[in-house]
Amino acid sequence: MSQSRLSTALEQGLLSLPAGPVSVLRPPAGYDLSAIAPDRLRISHGFRPDYEFWQATGAVVSVAPVAAPTTIVVLPRAKTLARGMIAQACALSGLVIVDGQRTEGVDSLWRELRGRLGEMPAVTKAHGRMFWFNVSDRLTDWAIAAPAPDAAGFYRQPGVFSEGGVDRGSQVLAAGLPAKLPARVADLGAGWGYLSAAALARPGVQQIDLIEAESLSLDCARLNVTDPRARFIWADVTRHAPDRAYDAVIMNPPFHAGRAAEPALGQAFIAAAARMLAPHGQLWMVSNRHLPYETALREKFRNLAEVGQDGGFKVFHATRPLR
Numbered sequence: 001m002s003q004s005r006l007s008t009a010l011e012q013g014l015l016s017l018p019a020g021p022v023s024v025l026r027p028p029a030g031y032d033l034s035a036i037a038p039d040r041l042r043i044s045h046g047f048r049p050d051y052e053f054w055q056a057t058g059a060v061v062s063v064a065p066v067a068a069p070t071t072i073v074v075l076p077r078a079k080t081l082a083r084g085m086i087a088q089a090c091a092l093s094g095l096v097i098v099d100g101q102r103t104e105g106v107d108s109l110w111r112e113l114r115g116r117l118g119e120m121p122a123v124t125k126a127h128g129r130m131f132w133f134n135v136s137d138r139l140t141d142w143a144i145a146a147p148a149p150d151a152a153g154f155y156r157q158p159g160v161f162s163e164g165g166v167d168r169g170s171q172v173l174a175a176g177l178p179a180k181l182p183a184r185v186a187d188l189g190a191g192w193g194y195l196s197a198a199a200l201a202r203p204g205v206q207q208i209d210l211i212e213a214e215s216l217s218l219d220c221a222r223l224n225v226t227d228p229r230a231r232f233i234w235a236d237v238t239r240h241a242p243d244r245a246y247d248a249v250i251m252n253p254p255f256h257a258g259r260a261a262e263p264a265l266g267q268a269f270i271a272a273a274a275r276m277l278a279p280h281g282q283l284w285m286v287s288n289r290h291l292p293y294e295t296a297l298r299e300k301f302r303n304l305a306e307v308g309q310d311g312g313f314k315v316f317h318a319t320r321p322l323r
């Protein structure tokens with residue numbers, strides 16, 4: 001592995017860390033922290049697959065960041081979330097280190113922060129930048145407010161999928177669901193709960209499990225779906241084993257991991273749906289027209305039909321899951 005920006009800065013003496021724990025916010029699986037003794041690390045992550053990765057390394061991991069003399073903010077893609085994490089680091093720390101890829105907007109953030117706080121040291125390497133500064137109380141306007149409902153009554157917050165409103169694909173799927181649904185339903189990758197709310201509005205549902213990897217999304221889903229038939233499960237869909245097989249799965253699967261389009265993740269969701277369904281179980285799924293999911297659906301289900309489409313989206317209904 002080529003040397004990371006963090007290792008470079010520490011090994012070349014450009015950066016020295018205060019004694020004590022180092023809190024690291026949202027490092028993706030595999031992020032290089034080898035320059036810091038493992039017992040000093042306090043990892044926080046709300047995305048379950050990354051959380052599980054760090055847990056498996058033996059690191060101390062939590063969902064919420066903890067106070068520590070040093071905080072490393074690993075930039076996420078969502079700009080408002082990135083700013084909120086920096087404001088949070090300022091509230092919990094002394095030295096704040098920000099590390100990110102150019103594609104995640106690290107350079108514009110660095111320019112903006114220099115404009116607000118003055119010059120700050122930086123290391124550029126491998127299509128990214130790391131910079132650091134002592135905490136400031138001049139970034140409190142970046143703090144993320146508690147989610148508030150929109151005109152339709154839905155709560156969302158920075159870092160959730162379709163933060164700006166209802167996703168068009170999900171709308172197409174909600175419209176394509178049958179008038180009545182079976183008793184036990186799972187919403188895989190449930191996000192902030194839009195599809196589950198639509199399912200619960202249909203007669204027949206006795207229980208719905210909202211299975212979602214991002215804790216920020218699930219927090220909003222709890223506010224959006226207050227029906228007692230709903231259960232909220234923070235899990236990686238590709239690894240989760242339900243307590244009982246489902247009669248139906250509904251899903252608008254993720255089509256990218258990070259920035260790259262990643263049909264493999266959607267295909268893993270299709271395999272997970274087949275695995276979680278009872279033999280009589282049914283799947284309703286929406287996908288972008290151009291995504292190559294039909295082969296995976298035919299491999300995992302005996303029967304497949306396209307039951308709706310709109311613009312760039314199509315809705316599939318699949319039955320007779322194969323394991």
Ligand SMILES: C[S@@+](CC[C@H](N)C(=O)[O-])C[C@H]1O[C@@H](n2cnc3c(N)ncnc32)[C@H](O)[C@@H]1O
Nearest residue numbers: 161170189190191212213214236237252253254
């Ligand atoms: C396309 S969005 C759909 C969200 C929601 N169902 C809606 O209709 O608005 C896919 C969702 O899958 C979640 N996700 C991604 N990878 C996951 C995984 N491995 N396990 C569970 N959820 C995952 C994402 O966080 C995102 O909320």
